[in-house]
Amino acid sequence: MKRTAIDYAAVYQALPGMVALLTPDLVYADVNEAFVHGTGRSREELLGRYLFDVFPDNPNDPDSSGAHNLRASLLRVVATGERDTMALQRYDVESPERPGEWEARFWSPVNTPVLGSDGSVVLIVHRVEEVTELMRARDRAGVDQSRVLEAELYTRARELQELNNRLRQAHARERQVALALQRSMLPAPRQVGHLAAVRYRPAVGALNVCGDWYDLVDLVRGHRIGVSVGDVVGHGLEAAGVMGQLRSALTAASRVAAGPAEALDVVARYAHVVDGAESATAVTTFVDFDRHTIDYSSAGHPPPVLVHPDGRVEFLDRATDPPLDARPEPARRPEASTTFTPGATLVLYTDGLVERRREDIDTGLLRLAESLRRHRTRDPESLADIVLRELLPPGGATDDTALVVVRL
Template identity: 50%
Template sequence: MTEPEIDYRAAFRAAPTPLALLTTELRFVDVTDAYLELAGRPREQVVGRLAYEAFPDQPNSERPSGVRRLRRSMERVLATGKRDVMAVQRYDVEPEEGSGRWTERYFSIVNAPVLGPDGEVRLLLNRLEEVTRLVLTSGPEGRQGDERDGTGGARGEERAGEDRRQANGSARQESDLLARADELQHTNERLREAHSRERHVAMELQRAMLPTPELIAPRDAAVRYQPASATMNVCGDWYDLIDVDSHHSSVVVGDVVGHGLEAAGVMGQLRSALSALARAATPPAAALNIIDIYSRSVPGAESTTAVSIQVDWLASRLVYSSAGHLPPLLARRNGTVEVLDRATNPPLGLLPEGGATIEGRVAFEPGDVLVVYTDGLVERRDEDIDRGLARLADSLASHRTAPAEELAEALLADLLPPEGTEDDTALVVLRLAHDGPG
């Protein structure tokens, strides 16, 4: 049985819910018939126009701008890719454009993103629900007449007075409720702005602390940093790739526990310290022992994970040590992928005293590829970490012959879901080749 061909535009317009689709510039591209009926406008006065032009604020009004709040909500959706539910809004409407006659209206508004295949916001879906009748209280005139007709005289007046008092009390309660909703909306906007500023500062700090690799010799290498999708989930992941001298390189990747500006600050301190140790050609195990001692004096650094790898190009050998970090992977030319997990120690702040940190060594051949990463690449909620590691190994084996830049992009595409992850991802890809003397 063949499926019927669906006219999605017709289906959308026939939806019984007031819905509108807008571009990222907040321009209407389509609306349902129910939306037009609610707005009291013909389609040609809506589609193709900017939202704040099609439905402007009432001129010379002293009330808070409904247009400005709606626009902020939509811009939050575009920036975060997350749905935004607004508090009940008073948004006066001019049913006949240019008439100068405005109607007091109240709406419950939800704005949601429509994502493209790449996970980016392509359109914005605006849903309206009118709640004017719930907010405004009808006058008691009709009930007064009923009371007079039924009882007459003073008793009717008494009941009519009681009706007015109840109506006025209900109106005051609803007015208070609307005022509290308005106050809550202001508070939420201030919190979002504060969180946005914190995220911006943390992101800038991370970008400043994650420069391009410092390489003396030309190498096939790539680094990536992918922030978490959640608005406030800025984390403390970092990487460092440098040539210590013409025959030795250092790769360090780490992950600070926690989120936000504090985690980014801790990340900056630990990365700088480990980078300095690498430049002094400190062996990986010794470097982790030293940074472990340092971490105990840095608030928020406890339980940070890190892996330090020294590449000896002349000896074709990797020397590595891990402080609780996920194991690096070494893709061989024959298609096998080796997990470097023979030198795993506890996280920073928990390492054994007295320099007991273990260190591993493994030989490499020209063309092998080293991949070092943080848990955002492989860890998923309600899933065993081994499944994520297996996915990474399969992807690495499939794309191992690609140049490092292409390989890094392929790994991110294969491992990260389109909607993003709850944790940051740092990634270093380094193709290994033998250096001759001199």
């Protein structure tokens, strides 16, 4: 049977329900005929305009909250990349025929993201179920019990919305405290005598922050430094506390260990007795500037990248082992070594830089390699900023990101 091509634009326009397509900036990109009919606004009045310029809150009703609740839902979709189904909402909509007069409308919206190839939100499908006539019919019929139930449901919906707002405020306060705690425990690059840049970007619109960390330390024997990054599963103050313990343990172990594998062995034994350290990952490198070598070992973490002056990109992936607390009994971890020439660049990072929803991680690694290759001559500070700008979604990632760039 021959397959018939489907005109999805025609299907979209023919949908019986009200559907609009919004950009991540909440600007109308397209609307179907049902949306035009249901809102009483022409396509010319909608397309290219900010949603809340077209449908603002009723200025005559200080308790009006429909637009506020809808804005919060849409911003959650942009930040998380997840669908958001809203409770029945009352909206006061200005009459297109009688400017200055506002009509009560009852809409039940569902907001669904459309994701781009990098996992970021490129469009929002804003679908609206119109139930205003049902509410009016109940009123005209004089069904008192229905009106009581309607009022009760509306009151409960507003109470739930207020509770959600309070919970978000509490989580936001915890998030700020955790971030402040984390930043106080992360070292500055000037603590080692080499040209380095460090960056930390917390997740956007999510609570799973404060698990990522980095470390730079002068080693005691020879002209060497240790460079490490890690990731703790969890969020908030608990993750920040575990992060601090593991980072401090690795700093101490690196100063006395013979190599990075031995340092991770010590930290793995320590992680076994730390609540919240389950599935934590880390990678550490020992850079020897006299021998021009990098010894490295990884505990379940994405591989460091060595960018050679000639543009060759080398992933340090020949010594990868399970996460720190993955084994019931300790076992010696693998270690590998590579060489570099002066002017090369070493880059360590956490998975928030390269992982995207519904995308193979190899795609993110290739994107990182290409960015580093093209901009390898930039100084570490500029290179770090460029990499974050090119690899992170425009609105920020939904996972933490730590990045360390060291010029060798």
